[in-house]
Amino acid sequence: MIRVQSVAPDSLGAELGLTPGTELLAVNGRALEDFLDWEFLTADDRFVLGARMATGQEVEFDIERPEGLAMGVTLEPPRIRRCGNHCDFCFVDGNPEGLRSPLYIRDDDYRLSFRYGNFATLTNLKPWDAARIVEYRLSPLYVSVHATDLTTRRWLLRNPDAPDIIPQLRWFAERGIAFHAQVVLVPGVNDGPVLERTLGDLYGLGAAVLSVSVVPVALTEFSKRGLVREPTVAECRAALAAVDRIATRALAERQGGGGGPWCYGADDLYLQAGEPLPAAEWYGDFEQRENGVGAVRFLQTRIAAAVDRLPDLAGKRIGVVTGKAMGPLMPQVLADVASTTGGCFELIVVENTLFGSSVTTAGLLPGAAVERALAERRDLDFVLLPAEAVNDDLVFIDDIGADELAARVSLPLHLSYDFADVLGELGTRNAERGTDTPASRSAFPLPRSAFGVGQG
Ligand code: SF4
Numbered sequence: 001m002i003r004v005q006s007v008a009p010d011s012l013g014a015e016l017g018l019t020p021g022t023e024l025l026a027v028n029g030r031a032l033e034d035f036l037d038w039e040f041l042t043a044d045d046r047f048v049l050g051a052r053m054a055t056g057q058e059v060e061f062d063i064e065r066p067e068g069l070a071m072g073v074t075l076e077p078p079r080i081r082r083c084g085n086h087c088d089f090c091f092v093d094g095n096p097e098g099l100r101s102p103l104y105i106r107d108d109d110y111r112l113s114f115r116y117g118n119f120a121t122l123t124n125l126k127p128w129d130a131a132r133i134v135e136y137r138l139s140p141l142y143v144s145v146h147a148t149d150l151t152t153r154r155w156l157l158r159n160p161d162a163p164d165i166i167p168q169l170r171w172f173a174e175r176g177i178a179f180h181a182q183v184v185l186v187p188g189v190n191d192g193p194v195l196e197r198t199l200g201d202l203y204g205l206g207a208a209v210l211s212v213s214v215v216p217v218a219l220t221e222f223s224k225r226g227l228v229r230e231p232t233v234a235e236c237r238a239a240l241a242a243v244d245r246i247a248t249r250a251l252a253e254r255q256g257g258g259g260g261p262w263c264y265g266a267d268d269l270y271l272q273a274g275e276p277l278p279a280a281e282w283y284g285d286f287e288q289r290e291n292g293v294g295a296v297r298f299l300q301t302r303i304a305a306a307v308d309r310l311p312d313l314a315g316k317r318i319g320v321v322t323g324k325a326m327g328p329l330m331p332q333v334l335a336d337v338a339s340t341t342g343g344c345f346e347l348i349v350v351e352n353t354l355f356g357s358s359v360t361t362a363g364l365l366p367g368a369a370v371e372r373a374l375a376e377r378r379d380l381d382f383v384l385l386p387a388e389a390v391n392d393d394l395v396f397i398d399d400i401g402a403d404e405l406a407a408r409v410s411l412p413l414h415l416s417y418d419f420a421d422v423l424g425e426l427g428t429r430n431a432e433r434g435t436d437t438p439a440s441r442s443a444f445p446l447p448r449s450a451f452g453v454g455q456g
Contacts, residue, residue, distance in 0.1 A: 026050040048063070141180075
C-alpha cells in the first residue's frame with residue numbers, strides 16, 4: 001500500500017476524489033508496494049485502481065485516462081532501503097552529531113539509483129527485486145562496484161555476503177539492463193593491479209556498462225582513519241594513468257558505436273593529482289557530473305550556453321561561495337562569467353567546520369560556516385550559494401534553513417547550481433523591465449531531490 005501526499009488541482013486524481021491520506025492499494029488487482037509500482041502500473045490509458053479513501057471506504061475506480069490528463073498524485077516519500085554494508089569510508093558513519101536525521105540513513109536502494117542516480121551496491125537485492133528491475137526495465141542503474149575481485153570488494157564493503165559483482169551485472173546485462181559504475185579509490189586496497197582488473201572486467205561486460213568513474217575516497221574527521229586513508233599525489237596520478245589507458249582503448253575500439261572515453265577520473269582525482277582537467281568534449285553528456293565527474297567543465301558549458309541571457313553586471317560585486325574542492329578550479333569558471341557580464345566575481349572558499357577541513361565538497365557545507373564567512377561582508381551586491389548544499393526543504397546539512405541564513409546575513413542570497421540559472425533569470429527579468437537591477441532580494445529555487453550521503 002502507498003499513501004497519497006498531495007493531489008494537483010485539475011488532475012485526474014482530483015477528479016476521482018483522491019486526497020492526502022488516500023491509500024492506493026492495487027492496480028489491476030496487483031498490490032502496490034511503492035512509487036515504482038504506481039508509475040509503471042498506471043502508465044496505461046486504462047486500468048482499475050483500488051483505493052481506501054480518507055473515510056475508510058474501499059473503492060475501485062475503472063479508469064480511462066483522457067489523453068494528456070495526468071494523475072497528478074504525489075506520493076508520500078518511500079521507505080528507503082537500508083544498506084547492509086559497513087564501508088570504513090562511509091560518510092554516514094563519519095557524520096558528527098546534530099545533523100538532519102535523514103543524514104544518518106545509509107541508503108542502498110536500487111529504486112533511488114534508477115530514479116535519482118544514487119549509487120547502490122546491489123548487495124541487498126532479493127530475487128524479487130532483481131525480477132522487478134528486469135520487469136520494469138530500471139535502466140540505467142548507478143552501481144558502486146569498487147572492485148571486481150570478490151575478496152577485495154567484500155573487504156571494502158565490510159560485507160562477507162556481498163555477491164560477486166561481475167556475474168550479477170552480467171545477469172542483468174543479458175536482460176537489457178545497463179549501468180553507470182563507480183570505483184571509490186582506497187589506496188593500498190583497490191588501486192594498482194586491482195583497479196586495472198576492475199576496469200578490465202567492467203570493460204569486458206560490453207555496452208551494458210555505459211561509463212565508469214574513479215573517485216578518490218573522501219574521509220571526514222570522524223571517519224575510521226585507522227583502516228582507510230586518502231590517496232597521495234602519486235597514487236592519484238597512477239589511478240589517472242590507469243583511467244587513461246582504458247579510456248584510450250575504449251576510444252580506439254568503440255568510437256564507431258558513438259562511445260566516448262567510457263572511463264573517467266573524478267574532478268577531485270585530477271585536483272589531488274595536480275593534473276589539468278580534460279576539455280568539456282571529453283565528458284560527452286556529462287553522465288556522472290553529479291558524482292563530481294566533469295562538474296567544472298559542465299559549469300563552463302552551461303555558462304557558455306546561457307551567454308545571451310546573462311545580465312550586464314558592470315560595477316557589481318558578486319560573491320560566490322564554494323567548498324575547498326572547487327576552490328582551485330572555480331577561477332576558470334568565474335573568468336568566463338566575469339568576461340561575459342562585466343561583473344566582479346569574488347570567490348569565497350568556505351572550510352567545512354562541521355565535518356572538518358578534509359571534507360571539501362560544496363554540497364556538504366553547513367549553513368553556519370557560510371554564515372560565518374559572510375558575517376562581516378557589506379561590500380557585495382549579492383551572493384551565489386551552492387544549491388546542492390540544501391535539501392528539498394531548503395535546509396543545510398546542519399539544520400539551518402536558507403531563509404534563516406538570509407535573515408542572519410545582510411546580503412541577498414541566491415541558491416545556484418550553475419550560475420546560468422540565477423544570472424540567466426536575472427538577465428531575462430532585466431530585459432523585460434528594461435533595467436539593469438542586480439538581484440536585490442534573496443530568492444531560492446527548489447533544488448533536486450537528494451537522499452543519503454554515503455559514498456556508495
Ligand atoms: S558507503 Fe555506501 S555502501 Fe558503504 S556503508 Fe555507506 S551507504 Fe553503505
